[in-house]
Amino acid sequence: GGKDALIICEDADMDRATAAANFGSFMHQGQICMSVEKVLVQQGIYESFVERFVERASKLKVGDPTQDDQNVIGPLINDKQVTKSREHIEDAVAKGANVLLGGGVEGRFVEPTIITGVTPDMKVYQEENFGPVIPVIAFNTDEEAIAIANDTEYGLSSGVITKDEARGLA
Secondary structure (H helix, E strand, C coil): CCCEEEEECCCCCHHHHHHHHHHHHHHHHHCCCCCEEEEEEEHHHHHHHHHHHHHHHCCCEECCCCCCCCEEECCCCCHHHHHHHHHHHHHHHHCCCEEEECCCEECCEECCEEEECCCCCCHHHHCCCCCCEEEEEEECCHHHHHHHHHCCCCCCCEEEECCCHHHHHC
């Protein structure tokens, strides 16, 4: 499995960063092994990023795409995955996180969900979700971002958005 991080540095192009987070988190309802599972955003742009990410993701329509081609968030693969997404949302909220967008579950449809205030003791921080549920976590230094990205038993892929290619590669 993957608990793949997208690290967004303070010098990132905001349109590119929000587009990448939106696509990486919600394409195929987050049901791709390499889907973004944690969005890590440098503190200096955190508030602006979150506002724009929520705005962008709020436009994603939920529903059966065979009934309406405007629906881009379709059903999850099975009831087990729906239960996992619901548990991750409920656990995060019970432990003090904030759902800024979504959180609703109806049948096998889970709304695109953006959560802030996520801490390491929450399931959504540690476990692969495999659904459209994404924590957005602030960091201060590159070393802190790397530590948060690596703070999981899973691995698979990651991404870095920065204008400084050497920094991104490092």
